[in-house]
Amino acid sequence: MERHFDEELKGLNSEILRMGSLTEEAIVDSVKALKEQSREMAANVINSDRKIDSLELEIEEKCLTLMALHQPAAVDLRFLTAAMKLNNELERIADLAVDIAQRVLEIVDKPLLKPLVDIPKLCVIAQTMVKESIDAFVNRDIALAKKVVLSDAEADKLRNFVQDELVSEYISKDASTATRAVPLLLIARHLERICDHATNIAEDVIYMVEAKVVKHHPEEL
Amino acid sequence: MHNNIKMKAENVDFFYGPRQALKDINLDICEKRVTAIIGPSGCGKSTFIRLLNRMNELIPNTSLKGRILLDGEDIFGQQVDAVGIRRRVGMVFQKPNPFPKSIFENVSYGLHVNGVKDKKLIEKKVVSSLEKAALWDDIKDRLHESALKLSGGQQQRLCIARCLAVEPEVLLFDEPCASLDPISTGKIEELIMELKKYYTIVIVTHNMQQAARISDHTAFFLLGELIEMGKTQDIFTAPKDKRTEDYITGRFG
Numbered sequence: 427m428e429r430h431f432d433e434e435l436k437g438l439n440s441e442i443l444r445m446g447s448l449t450e451e452a453i454v455d456s457v458k459a460l461k462e463q464s465r466e467m468a469a470n471v472i473n474s475d476r477k478i479d480s481l482e483l484e485i486e487e488k489c490l491t492l493m494a495l496h497q498p499a500a501v502d503l504r505f506l507t508a509a510m511k512l513n514n515e516l517e518r519i520a521d522l523a524v525d526i527a528q529r530v531l532e533i534v535d536k537p538l539l540k541p542l543v544d545i546p547k548l549c550v551i552a553q554t555m556v557k558e559s560i561d562a563f564v565n566r567d568i569a570l571a572k573k574v575v576l577s578d579a580e581a582d583k584l585r586n587f588v589q590d591e592l593v594s595e596y597i598s599k600d601a602s603t604a605t606r607a608v609p610l611l612l613i614a615r616h617l618e619r620i621c622d623h624a625t626n627i628a629e630d631v632i633y634m635v636e637a638k639v640v641k642h643h644p645e646e647l
Numbered sequence: 648m649h650n651n652i653k654m655k656a657e658n659v660d661f662f663y664g665p666r667q668a669l670k671d672i673n674l675d676i677c678e679k680r681v682t683a684i685i686g687p688s689g690c691g692k693s694t695f696i697r698l699l700n701r702m703n704e705l706i707p708n709t710s711l712k713g714r715i716l717l718d719g720e721d722i723f724g725q726q727v728d729a730v731g732i733r734r735r736v737g738m739v740f741q742k743p744n745p746f747p748k749s750i751f752e753n754v755s756y757g758l759h760v761n762g763v764k765d766k767k768l769i770e771k772k773v774v775s776s777l778e779k780a781a782l783w784d785d786i787k788d789r790l791h792e793s794a795l796k797l798s799g800g801q802q803q804r805l806c807i808a809r810c811l812a813v814e815p816e817v818l819l820f821d822e823p824c825a826s827l828d829p830i831s832t833g834k835i836e837e838l839i840m841e842l843k844k845y846y847t848i849v850i851v852t853h854n855m856q857q858a859a860r861i862s863d864h865t866a867f868f869l870l871g872e873l874i875e876m877g878k879t880q881d882i883f884t885a886p887k888d889k890r891t892e893d894y895i896t897g898r899f900g
């Protein structure tokens with residue numbers, strides 16, 4: 427039986443989808459700004475964050491209203507709590523994209539320290555993980571959510587590789603490279619944190635669908 | 648469920664004439680806990696709760712198979728007296744049903760029926776029952792006024808006090824708040840939470856939020872069958888059976 431409540435939930439679903447695509451865009455643009463050394467693109471990422479912030483508030487208010495008015499239980503309750511958590515995770519992801527853009531502004535006027543290879547790779551992983559975690563939420567796709575959780579190890583590995591390379595090949599050999607190397611190192615760190623937030627979303631999706639807690643219990647996967 | 652089992656239904660089938668109202672019900676009721684029974688109209692939940700103090704015997708042309716145990720003893724055993732069972736297992740109904748007598752007489756009624764003659768003892772039990780039912784402060788100055796002058800919520804608490812006076816072990820509530828406003832409902836719910844310290848409680852309710860608020864365990868009945876029983880928090884966050892989920896999320900039908 428279709429309920430009026432289901433219409434409201436569908437509306438919420440599409441708002442989260444919108445929040446997800448804005449966030450994804452912010453990640454991609456922030457790394458594009460780095461690749462193209464574009465001050466304007468970095469500034470755009472920073473400015474667009476206001477839109478995401480206000481969408482976060484809208485979604486949160488909607489979730490609270492639905493909880494207060496419908497007193498949901500079981501799968502509805504798990505959906506709404508997942509939506510609220512996911513909303514926060516997406517907002518944090520967008521903030522990390524802003525952090526990346528700020529790092530770009532710090533080095534935009536200087537020549538790139540080295541050709542970018544691994545950071546764009548890490549960006550693709552982060553963007554994919556965010557996209558797939560949202561898709562898993564929207565389609566209640568457990569297999570996809572599990573894939574996201576398992577992808578996190580790859581992101582950690584790549585981040586460590588970037589960090590090791592920048593420290594051993596540049597900073598420790600020539601301290602004057604630090605002003606250009608540290609922002610890159612931080613960008614890798616921000617991207618890896620984005621992957622952590624996507625992992626949180628995927629874990630929440632698994633709880634939402636299967637009522638199984640996999641957070642801090644990787645053996646449950 | 649790791650608590651002591653106060654009552655137990657074993658393979659219970661129940662029939663109204665040829666129509667089967669309960670099918671192979673197996674269910675444990677834990678001591679000093681609140682067990683809620685939920686389910687759509689006609690699912691057999693009221694029929695079930697009425698079996699727990701042999702009220703079904705008052706309905707002609709019905710039959711029962713299986714056993715209902717109270718402290719391990721079959722309440723339908725040949726040597727067991729129905730009146731004795733109803734004293735140990737009291738019932739509060741959907742609509743408050745005070746006798747057309749004074750407040751005091753309503754509460755002392757069961758004591759008289761049970762042959763208690765000591766006036767001081769009766770008075771003491773009436774006061775303590777009214778206190779336990781959270782009604783004493785409302786009515787202590789008008790004990791001898793008619794019970795019918797009380798509000799609906801007060802009448803329901805009086806019916807609870809009337810049950811408590813005969814010192815039952817189990818209290819059955821059949822939709823106790825169905826005819827009450829939210830404030831009176833809140834008072835009855837608070838009272839049930841308080842009473843579970845001393846009594847084993849079974850409540851039938853259509854109000855799922857009420858079951859969620861006050862019960863420790865919840866049983867979901869559908870078409871005469873027990874579909875699922877578990878800790879209330881599990882039933883309301885992650886029920887195992889799709890039919891339970893459909894019912895508590897209002898998708899049923």
